[in-house]
Amino acid sequence: MDTEKGVTDVAGVPKSDRGLRIAIIAVTISSKLAHIATGILTLPYNRFYQQNTLLPILAIAKAVEDRENDEEISAQLKRWRDRKLSEFQLVQVASTLISAAVIGCFSWPPPDSLHSLSPAFWHASISFSLFSILLAASEQFIFQTLHRSPKPRNVDKELAMILYIRRSRKVEP
Structure with a gap:
């Protein structure tokens, strides 16, 4: 060799x-x-995704690469987690309202000339809204249980994904 x-x-x-x-x-x-x-x-909510997910992850990755103190990194992680929890709550509320509106539409009498796509869109919208409620609830549960985890944390291992995202995007926060 x-x-x-x-x-x-x-x-x-x-x-x-x-x-x-x-x-x-x-x-x-x-x-x-x-x-x-x-x-x-992420096209429908690209700006929301950029501000609440990607940019904070990149800022945390930059803090890790710059060797900032653990308290600052922990504070950034806490702010990011709180932002994501509020985003999940917003998704749950919005999806609940959409579900209620779609369910209300199901009670209307069908018009005489109903296009075949109308029921398909109604069923798809109720499926998507229920799916988003369940997905946001499960993600919210995961974020809340991570916060209360009793075992000690390995910050380097937890931030490996964040550093990978930053390197793959080649983006500065």
Whole structure:
């Protein structure tokens, strides 16, 4: 083995230049597809997503990289958690109101010329609103139980995802 090139027999790492190029291209394409999918999925509330999720995560990652004290990082994590909890509550309230409106529409008498897509949209909207209520409630439960976790925390391990997001986006807060 050539010590100048480093270890070449690591599991999962391609051994040829062509294999390495293919792996790099695959990772790049999958990263771009994930970025596009995130953009599409967050399109209705992109600004809300940027302000309440992505920018705070990037700010926390920058604080970790700048080796700020643990109290400041903990305060930033607490503010982010509180922001996410309020976002989940907002989603639950909005989804409940939408569900109530859609359920109210089901009680209306059907018009004579009803297009076939109307009931489909009604059922889809009630399904999506109920799903968002359940999803927000489960996420809220997870965030609240993480706060009360009795075991000691490994901050480096918890922030690994945040650092990965920051590096993959190449964005400064």
